[in-house]
Each structure stands twice: as C-alpha cells, then as structure tokens.
Amino acid sequence: MAEEIIKILEEYKEETKRHFDVVAEDLKGEIKAVAEQVAGNTEKLEVHDQKFDKIGKDIGIIKLDIEFIKNELKQKVALDEFAALERRVSMLEAEPK
Numbered sequence: 688m689a690e691e692i693i694k695i696l697e698e699y700k701e702e703t704k705r706h707f708d709v710v711a712e713d714l715k716g717e718i719k720a721v722a723e724q725v726a727g728n729t730e731k732l733e734v735h736d737q738k739f740d741k742i743g744k745d746i747g748i749i750k751l752d753i754e755f756i757k758n759e760l761k762q763k764v765a766l767d768e769f770a771a772l773e774r775r776v777s778m779l780e781a782e783p784k
Contacts, residue, residue: 764772
C-alpha cells in the first residue's frame with residue numbers, strides 16, 4: 688500500500704511540476720511585456736522632461752522680457768499726460784512775447 692501511495696504522489700509531483708513550469712513561463716512572458724511597456728514609458732518621460740526643460744527656459748526668457756518692457760513703460764509718458772503737456776505747450780506758444 689505504501690508503494691501505491693508513493694506512486695500516486697510521484698504522479699502528482701510530476702503533474703504539479705509541469706503545471707508550475709507552465710505558470711512560470713506564462714509569468715515570464717507577462718513580466719517581459721510589462722518591462723517593455725515600462726521601458727517605453729521611461730523613454731516618453733525622458734522626452735517630456737526635455738520638452739519641459741526647454742519650456743522652463745523659454746518662460747524664464749519671457750519673464751525677463753516682460754520685466755524689461757515693464758521698466759521701459761514706466762519711463763514713458765501716459766497718453767493723458769502727453770495731451771496735458773501738449774495743451775500747456777500750445778498755450779505757452781500762443782502767449783504774446
């Protein structure tokens with residue numbers, strides 16, 4: 688009877704081993720597919736990082752340009768101030784000498 692049990696266990700052992708081998712192969716294939724997807728996503732992220740770096744530099748340049756323009760505009764006379772000065776000059780020019 689012990690020999691029969693050992694024989695049955697050996698059959699189950701081999702069947703279980705074949706089953707796990709099949710499962711392991713399937714898992715290897717799935718892991719490989721996931722690894723390939725991760726690699727593809729990593730490449731895309733690197734490209735996006737480069738684009739964001741360039742955008743960041745461009746924004747920095749734009750900020751400097753805006754600051755320069757703001758400072759230039761602060762030094763200019765406003766339209767209403769110019770009109771008032773123009774009237775004053777016209778009045779001064781119209782006065783008899």
